[in-house]
Amino acid sequence: MISEALNRFERLELVPHATPLQHLLRLSHHVGRDIYVKRDDLTLFALGGNKARKLEYLGCDALAQHADTLITAGAIQSNHVRQTAALAAKMGLACVALLENPIDTQEQNYLHNGNRLLLDLFGTRVEHVDNLEEPDLLLMAKADRLRATGKTPYVIPIGGSNALGTLGYVKAGLEFAEQVTAKGLDSGTLVLASGSGATHAGLALALAHVLPEWRVLGITVSRPADLQRPKVMGLVQRTAELLGVNVPENLDIELWDDYYGPRYGEPNTGTLDAIRLLASSQGLLLDPVYTGKAFAGLLDGVQKGAFEEGKPIVFLHTGGAPALFAYQSLTL
Numbered sequence: 667m668i669s670e671a672l673n674r675f676e677r678l679e680l681v682p683h684a685t686p687l688q689h690l691l692r693l694s695h696h697v698g699r700d701i702y703v704k705r706d707d708l709t710l711f712a713l714g715g716n717k718a719r720k721l722e723y724l725g726c727d728a729l730a731q732h733a734d735t736l737i738t739a740g741a742i743q744s745n746h747v748r749q750t751a752a753l754a755a756k757m758g759l760a761c762v763a764l765l766e767n768p769i770d771t772q773e774q775n776y777l778h779n780g781n782r783l784l785l786d787l788f789g790t791r792v793e794h795v796d797n798l799e800e801p802d803l804l805l806m807a808k809a810d811r812l813r814a815t816g817k818t819p820y821v822i823p824i825g826g827s828n829a830l831g832t833l834g835y836v837k838a839g840l841e842f843a844e845q846v847t848a849k850g851l852d853s854g855t856l857v858l859a860s861g862s863g864a865t866h867a868g869l870a871l872a873l874a875h876v877l878p879e880w881r882v883l884g885i886t887v888s889r890p891a892d893l894q895r896p897k898v899m900g901l902v903q904r905t906a907e908l909l910g911v912n913v914p915e916n917l918d919i920e921l922w923d924d925y926y927g928p929r930y931g932e933p934n935t936g937t938l939d940a941i942r943l944l945a946s947s948q949g950l951l952l953d954p955v956y957t958g959k960a961f962a963g964l965l966d967g968v969q970k971g972a973f974e975e976g977k978p979i980v981f982l983h984t985g986g987a988p989a990l991f992a993y994q995s996l997t998l
């Protein structure tokens with residue numbers, strides 16, 4: 667059983683309770699479909715978001731290895747770096763963050779506000795890099811330099827997306843299965859933003875095991891589907907191996923890639939329309955980098971009739987709203 671396999675792994679308790687599964691009443695009326703949201707933007711840690719679930723496992727491993735420094739990388743407005751930096755502060759560890767400017771902007775809010783402002787509060791040591799085309803090499807080199815000065819670094823990959831981090835979303839998948847089963851929602855579609863891939867991989871693996879009637883749909887936020895699929899599938903396989911469970915034959919990595927343009931970190935008009943619609947109809951805050959793009963895909967899919975009639979659609983809200991403050995004069 668996948669839940670027993672998961673229980674063998676220790677984790678920190680950053681997400682003490684199941685996150686809420688809520689019906690979006692006014693939006694459902696507006697679009698004529700039953701739409702729910704799973705609130706992983708409310709993970710109760712440092713303004714929330716999906717990285718807390720991965721960090722429960724990664725942070726625990728860092729402690730087991732007696733690390734004194736967490737190193738990670740991401741965009742200047744990375745939610746992952748914000749949550750990792752907060753965890754380092756909570757555990758009394760140093761944090762080094764390698765940051766890139768993926769949209770090549772000098773806009774002051776992007777450079778200093780939003781998530782970036784919070785890194786300073788958490789006491790993070792920020793180093794800017796030209797790009798993160800080879801993030802693992804940069805992180806490894808940084809770890810070597812820290813070791814040479816007597817430190818014990820622990821490297822957390824971009825987005826926290828390795829097999830251990832993916833366990834957080836296997837666990838979330840089991841939690842989701844309990845919630846939809848309790849509500850009598852025995853089949854439907856779970857829609858989410860697919861970025862560094864562990865959120866998608868963990869949910870796809872868990873649901874293929876315990877909720878095979880549910881469809882999992884990833885909306886890419888940074889690359890075309892043919893490049894994203896092997897990333898997600900690789901994580902599925904390595905995570906199944908780590909757990910000692912099989913990859914069910916019915917597991918399908920479904921991806922839509924029409925909504926991420928012009929590039930990672932840069933919203934398009936559909937993104938902004940989705941953010942405005944959810945804010946004005948539900949008081950719910952999406953973000954310009956991930957959930958705004960993914961929700962734009964969901965809305966377009968409803969329009970095109972791409973979701974089975976009469977079945978619920980659940981949007982996984984992975985967080986990111988702190989970045990809204992960084993994007994003010996850029997686009998919003």
Ligand SMILES: *Cc1c(COP(=O)(O)O)cnc(C)c1O
Nearest residue numbers: 745861862863865956984985986
């Ligand atoms: C990181 C992130 C994602 C993507 O999750 P991955 O596991 O990296 O694919 C989605 N939404 C938000 C708000 C994020 O910060």
